[in-house]
Amino acid sequence: MTTSTAPARPGTAVDELTVVVRQLRWEAEGVVSVELGDPDGRELPPWRPGAHVELALPTGISRQYSLCGTPGDRSRYRVAVRRERAGRGGSEYVHMFLRPGQRLRLRGPRDNFGFGQAPSYLFLAGGVGITPILPMVHQAAAWGVPWQLAYGGRTAASMAFVDELRPYGDRVRLYPEDTDGRIPLARWLDSLDASTDVYACGPEPLLAGVTDAGSGLRPGALHMERFKPRPKPAREERPVKVECARSGRTVEVPAGRSILSALQEADVPVAASCREGVCGTCETRVLDGEPDHRDDILSEEDRAAGDRMFVCVSRALSSHLVLDV
Ligand code: FES
Incomplete structure (x- = not known):
């Protein structure tokens, strides 16, 4: 089993380049994907599942987005953006104004998730947290190792990339909250084989639940990525x-x-x-x-x-x- 791309470790120098928007696609209620390429058709820097890039938007703000395309494909990057009307304006810009042909500055890819080879995987995704998980799913499937995905969202209509996951059949379990409730984390995590690695991404309540329910996992088995910092109690600051x-x-x-x-x-x-x-x-x-x-x-x-x-x-x-x- 090998990955076809080199990882970009956090903190190491990353590429800074100009990319062009090739297409935008409606993926689910409030979610668009954006395909980016090199303006001259050259290969983009390598990446691996779990990596993210930073896009500098013309409004002057920069936002990080997980790469959610095909692992190893250096001809294009794909990111997906959920519209957050109460956000800081990045997603509003992407949804309202970003169009094919537009050029953007991009930094990355950067990899904080550290997706590595394991005998088997459990993937847990909530909402747009499916984006870093999706290439991991494709990679695990390509490797032929056992894996399962539990993917939750507010409603079925709001859950992106469901069609892309459909060929995986019952390896994927969907939990639209309005009809199926939340992912029963304890049930998924309690029954795990000790050699299984768990990768989770989604909103804070999901990740807090994973942390609680996964407290008995072997050290190093649980990998999570946050889009926002965890709420933390104020702590003393010394000079x-x-x-x-x-x-x-x-x-x-x-x-x-x-x-x-x-x-x-x-x-x-x-x-x-x-x-x-x-x-x-x-x-x-x-x-x-x-x-x-x-x-x-x-x-x-x-x-x-x-x-x-x-x-x-x-x-x-x-x-x-x-x-x-
Ligand atoms: S700038 Fe420090 S972790 Fe993002």
């Missing part, structure tokens, strides 16, 4: 002195200020996008000191390693940090 090994600067970061904004104000180059600890753009290597991780990306194992952090939200347990910036 930290940040030594920037590459630029030779030392930056004092007071309580109440993010390390990212202090570094950027001191002209230390650090890329950023979401500024909420979910996209992975600001990942920074830690050379010394003890990070206080407050992101929604790293696993417990990654946190324990302490060798990288997301400086938009994370702070320090030590009074100083040495960062590779």
